[in-house]
Amino acid sequence: MAKYIKTWGLTLIYGLSLVWWLADTSRIKAQLVEWFGIGSPLIERTPLSTLVWQHITLVSIATLAAILVGIGLGLAVRLSRSEELESLVIRFGALGETIPSAAVIALSVPLLGYGNEPILLALFLYAILPIVRNTLSGLNSVAPDITEAAKGMGFTEIQQVFKVEFPLAFPTLIAGIRTALVINISAATLGATVGAGGLGVPIIAGIRTSDPVLVLIGSVPVILMALVADRVLRSITPQRSIP
Amino acid sequence: MIKLSHMTKTYGAITALDDLSLEVRNGECLVLIGPSGCGKSTLLKTINRLVEPDAGEITIHQKPIHDYAPEVLRRQIGYCIQGVGLFPHLSVSDNIAVVPRLLKWDEPKIQARIDELLTLTGLPLSYKTKRPHQLSGGEAQRVGVCRALAADPEVLLMDEPFGAVDPMTREQIQLAFRELQRRLKKTVLFVTHDLEEAILLGDRIALMHRGKILELSTPESLGQSTPNETVNQFIGADYALRILRRSTLEDLKLTAVQPQTEDRRLESTSSLKEALAVLLESGNQRVITVIDHQAYRVDVGDIMAHLQAVRYG
Ligand SMILES: Nc1ncnc2c1ncn2[C@@H]1O[C@H](COP(=O)(O)OP(=O)(O)OP(=O)(O)O)[C@@H](O)[C@H]1O
Ligand SMILES: [Mg+2]
Numbered sequence: 001m002a003k004y005i006k007t008w009g010l011t012l013i014y015g016l017s018l019v020w021w022l023a024d025t026s027r028i029k030a031q032l033v034e035w036f037g038i039g040s041p042l043i044e045r046t047p048l049s050t051l052v053w054q055h056i057t058l059v060s061i062a063t064l065a066a067i068l069v070g071i072g073l074g075l076a077v078r079l080s081r082s083e084e085l086e087s088l089v090i091r092f093g094a095l096g097e098t099i100p101s102a103a104v105i106a107l108s109v110p111l112l113g114y115g116n117e118p119i120l121l122a123l124f125l126y127a128i129l130p131i132v133r134n135t136l137s138g139l140n141s142v143a144p145d146i147t148e149a150a151k152g153m154g155f156t157e158i159q160q161v162f163k164v165e166f167p168l169a170f171p172t173l174i175a176g177i178r179t180a181l182v183i184n185i186s187a188a189t190l191g192a193t194v195g196a197g198g199l200g201v202p203i204i205a206g207i208r209t210s211d212p213v214l215v216l217i218g219s220v221p222v223i224l225m226a227l228v229a230d231r232v233l234r235s236i237t238p239q240r241s242i243p
Numbered sequence: 244m245i246k247l248s249h250m251t252k253t254y255g256a257i258t259a260l261d262d263l264s265l266e267v268r269n270g271e272c273l274v275l276i277g278p279s280g281c282g283k284s285t286l287l288k289t290i291n292r293l294v295e296p297d298a299g300e301i302t303i304h305q306k307p308i309h310d311y312a313p314e315v316l317r318r319q320i321g322y323c324i325q326g327v328g329l330f331p332h333l334s335v336s337d338n339i340a341v342v343p344r345l346l347k348w349d350e351p352k353i354q355a356r357i358d359e360l361l362t363l364t365g366l367p368l369s370y371k372t373k374r375p376h377q378l379s380g381g382e383a384q385r386v387g388v389c390r391a392l393a394a395d396p397e398v399l400l401m402d403e404p405f406g407a408v409d410p411m412t413r414e415q416i417q418l419a420f421r422e423l424q425r426r427l428k429k430t431v432l433f434v435t436h437d438l439e440e441a442i443l444l445g446d447r448i449a450l451m452h453r454g455k456i457l458e459l460s461t462p463e464s465l466g467q468s469t470p471n472e473t474v475n476q477f478i479g480a481d482y483a484l485r486i487l488r489r490s491t492l493e494d495l496k497l498t499a500v501q502p503q504t505e506d507r508r509l510e511s512t513s514s515l516k517e518a519l520a521v522l523l524e525s526g527n528q529r530v531i532t533v534i535d536h537q538a539y540r541v542d543v544g545d546i547m548a549h550l551q552a553v554r555y556g
Binding site for chain 1: 291293314315316317318322324327328329330331332341342345390
């Protein structure tokens, strides 16, 4: 019970804060301008709620695609039962994560042009790595006596992966998705540098015009959304004590 | 009938199976016993093809096991794995239902079977919705036995199925299993390293050592055929006492007497081991038992005569 209050209570608080931030933007902004003593109290062309919506759309499309492709890739590698391929994928994944996301965005502009596409590609690529890695490590962490039982009962290779290993890997998989989602919610702000929508727009504009109020106006919803996503995914992770 | 001929399996420098041949007869419980690492599990797993031997052949009912696809073979063989290996994400009933579902039984039949098996192994039906981590070690092993029996296989492979249970529960499960086996007459290959268990459950005992079968005989005559140092060491000097547990007072030839009030009474279903213990501490008191409304006197001599007959006779 206490656990539910903690999870959903916090989620509710973060969610309500976000709603308040969106509903009362002009008053909050005026107040911040007063405190900081700089910045313009003017309202932007695009309302903050539209930016939030754009942001959610960008992150959702990229992450959802990454979940589908990432799990598929993880299962395919597992079904190949090739340890070389598996370690190759994991090593390649670790390498991929060291490429700065700004570089991915900048490099994809000549290919995809300005707009939402470069950031979608970058977010997709970044999300896919933790998901594939966690899918594989989840599948691998299934205890040997469980896999032996599965074989011994007469599961085929494919049934064993889908009916036993995958469900047991699920908590690890969700953890991977959570990492990917939280990273993507904040990384999506970079898209504004190459003409994408989302909450990066006020943040980048604020940085360009040295306006901390504008940066704050864009950042707070990003933080709150990341917190909500983290909480929700934690709460849907099956809590199971596996011996 | 399971017939293994000239089985060999090596792991690097270790010879787990060394040109081993063995026959498990239809309807018998053959207990495979031996020290840790002698190759018992390896032998068991060659039968359901979890281990491929380097050499040798196995037939079940005269049919080579390689005539079946591995999955098809395994679904016909009940298997209790060493260390239980229940699926942690499935409830007790879904664990038991695994093989029937693979065999595409219809759901009402599966549900009825689950209830039947839980009752058979002495687990309450309310356990159906429990998860494996909510079970005690002994309960989990019983569910493991249910899972192995679920599709009513003719052949059962059991790898230390009661290993993780405390002595009290263990004896209960053993007796329940013995009852079960007397009724169901499965062809069972049962692995243990507990001699008591082997004596209680085995129709025959195969003593295994370093990948070979040293001796194969009934529990009563184990260690009688050829003098062998390893065998003698393994069965110990008190073996005669141990096999007393296999017989009850009903197996003795007893003298009928008139019961008296001061007699010490024993159930006729008491094992000879219990009877002997009672006799040892009874002093001058007479010990009797009642079989079919007739009282009989129980004497140390009767037990000795019985032992002579079954072990040395
Ligand atoms: N997959 C494997 N790889 C390498 N060696 C193995 C493997 N499986 C078993 N062995 C070795 O083969 C020998 C026989 O193992 P096995 O599991 O059959 O023993 P066991 O008689 O069942 O022992 P226990 O009573 O401890 O379960 C052991 O020395 C073990 O170390
Ligand atoms: Mg073993």
